[in-house]
Amino acid sequence: MKKILIIGSSGGIGAALEQAYLRKGWECKGLSRQTHGIDFTQPETIPSALSLLNGTFDTVIIATGALTIGRVGPEKTIRAITGHGMADQMQVNAIGPALILSQVGRLLPRDRQARVAVLSARVGSIGDNRLGGWISYRAAKAALNQIVHTSAIELARSHPLLACFSLHPGTVETPLTKPFVANQNSRPALEAAVMLHNVIEGRNAKDTGKFFDQNGVLVPW
């Protein structure tokens, strides 16, 4: 039976991905802040949560992230940024996933195909940005994309069959988006998760280090 590890399994997309993979007959292991105390604002919780894991996983998904942190939501203009708000975005959306990626190698097989998908966001694309706004979240996701790309290059040396990539999930109905999206532009989480499952499991080593959307189409950096 294939095994998946979902970090952020308590989230809207993380929980739906767990459902989608269970339905496909996978063995699922979920980790989250709520269930295992893995809190990116306290980096020491990351190695202790990961140390509980034994063996390897065919797929690892980092499904964590935040748009509003504390009471600070995405800024409408650069004039609204604060140092603390930006630092919090970096901590949760870029540094936390980086610390997971720094340890993920030991959780992956070296002798067969494996996948690491990291949930990013299209708004982190510099090439696709025509609207401005949301600068701290955008910057943190752009940093995340660089971290994923760099990790993919390094991991390929020890795991030549690995696909490690950033993934935009589309606009999905979850607690993260609730205050911001009109429902007609969004997709229920389970429907999105089924699409994401297909994109993730359709990737192979030639896709490593890239940035895909929910349709499997490349997103510009």
Ligand SMILES: NC(=O)c1ccc[n+]([C@@H]2O[C@H](COP(=O)([O-])OP(=O)(O)OC[C@H]3O[C@@H](n4cnc5c(N)ncnc54)[C@H](OP(=O)(O)O)[C@@H]3O)[C@@H](O)[C@H]2O)c1
């Ligand atoms: N929903 C969308 O339309 C959309 C669009 C583009 C990108 N994304 C990205 O997709 C990912 C998942 O989003 P979602 O919609 O599923 O959000 P969500 O429902 O709010 O879930 C967020 C997940 O991240 C975890 N998390 C938040 N802050 C954390 C911290 N400090 N330390 C550890 N874990 C933390 C949450 O844990 P708790 O349960 O403990 O809070 C939860 O598991 C995010 O990276 C988001 O940026 C989502």
